Amino acid sequence: MTGDEKSASYASPPCFLHELSAEEGGLPGATDPVQARDVARWRKAERNRLLADRATLSVTERKEAAEAVASHLDTLFGDVAGFTISAWWPIQSELDLRFWLAALSGRGATAALPLVTEKHAPLRFRRWTPRVKMERGFWNIPVPAEGDWIIPDIALAPLVGYDAKGYRLGYGGGYFDRTLAAHPEVRPIGIGLSAARQTTIFPQWHDVPMTAIVTEEGIV
Numbered sequence: 001m002t003g004d005e006k007s008a009s010y011a012s013p014p015c016f017l018h019e020l021s022a023e024e025g026g027l028p029g030a031t032d033p034v035q036a037r038d039v040a041r042w043r044k045a046e047r048n049r050l051l052a053d054r055a056t057l058s059v060t061e062r063k064e065a066a067e068a069v070a071s072h073l074d075t076l077f078g079d080v081a082g083f084t085i086s087a088w089w090p091i092q093s094e095l096d097l098r099f100w101l102a103a104l105s106g107r108g109a110t111a112a113l114p115l116v117t118e119k120h121a122p123l124r125f126r127r128w129t130p131r132v133k134m135e136r137g138f139w140n141i142p143v144p145a146e147g148d149w150i151i152p153d154i155a156l157a158p159l160v161g162y163d164a165k166g167y168r169l170g171y172g173g174g175y176f177d178r179t180l181a182a183h184p185e186v187r188p189i190g191i192g193l194s195a196a197r198q199t200t201i202f203p204q205w206h207d208v209p210m211t212a213i214v215t216e217e218g219i220v
């Protein structure tokens with residue numbers, strides 16, 4: 001079964017959601033609270049389903065997917081010299097792109113990792129290399145312990161789900177959306193498994209679409 005077929009059989013989408021999308025004529029911020037609650041519930045169920053699916057991949061399959069993603073990123077970016085690119089320190093069976101990130105400095109680029117320094121606020125970023133001292137941050141995610149705050153040119157965003165229009169489903173904190181609202185100059189690229197594709201994630205006023213989505217199958 002494809003991811004879409006699975007979502008069709010495992011969770012029923014909420015009704016009238018097309019009316020919520022700003023694109024379809026809805027007013028940003030003027031979302032019906034009942035429908036917003038339905039979307040939030042649906043997202044929570046889909047997030048759990050997609051996370052459970054992802055966890056069934058073997059270590060080898062995940063490693064192969066990460067290597068395929070890395071080669072698609074090289075195709076997408078070409079020469080990265082001069083760019084600052086953020087990614088993530090993997091948790092919960094996320095793809096591990098640290099090998100690709102670690103190689104950036106040798107290519108004249110700067111690698112960065114995100115930090116949650118305040119709940120419900122935009123992410124902040126610090127430079128990372130394998131030699132940087134790390135500490136446990138929010139949610140126990142390892143983060144660079146010191147360094148100046150920097151703003152990436154490109155932010156690779158790990159995704160739990162995504163749709164054909166480039167909207168991303170994450171862990172539900174809204175951190176990436178807040179970051180992109182605060183820094184519209186940052187180019188967001190969603191990274192995940194092709195199986196994480198949804199027909200739609202019912203975009204809300206706050207959802208910022210990715211510039212591109214990269215999976216093990218290629219660039220979407």
Ligand SMILES: Nc1nc2c(c(=O)[nH]1)N(C=O)[C@@H](CNc1ccc(C(=O)N[C@@H](CCC(=O)O)C(=O)O)cc1)CN2
Binds near residue numbers: 044
């Ligand atoms: N490896 C990794 N690092 C990352 C991210 C990521 O997705 N992956 N983030 C990408 O943004 C930021 C952290 N994102 C987080 C998002 C939500 C929650 C969280 O507390 N979630 C709640 C559920 C919220 C809800 O459903 O209302 C929870 O699980 O209790 C924690 C961290 C920064 N670092």
Ligand SMILES: Nc1ncnc2c1ncn2[C@@H]1O[C@H](COP(=O)(O)OP(=O)(O)OP(=O)(O)O)[C@@H](O)[C@H]1O
Binds near residue numbers: 168170175177178
């Ligand atoms: N720019 C914003 N300003 C205020 N609140 C926001 C903003 N962006 C998102 N939020 C809030 O964050 C909450 C979670 O959003 P959403 O479900 O899109 O998270 P997510 O993209 O899955 O999470 P994450 O980016 O942390 O992985 C929503 O309830 C939303 O209201």
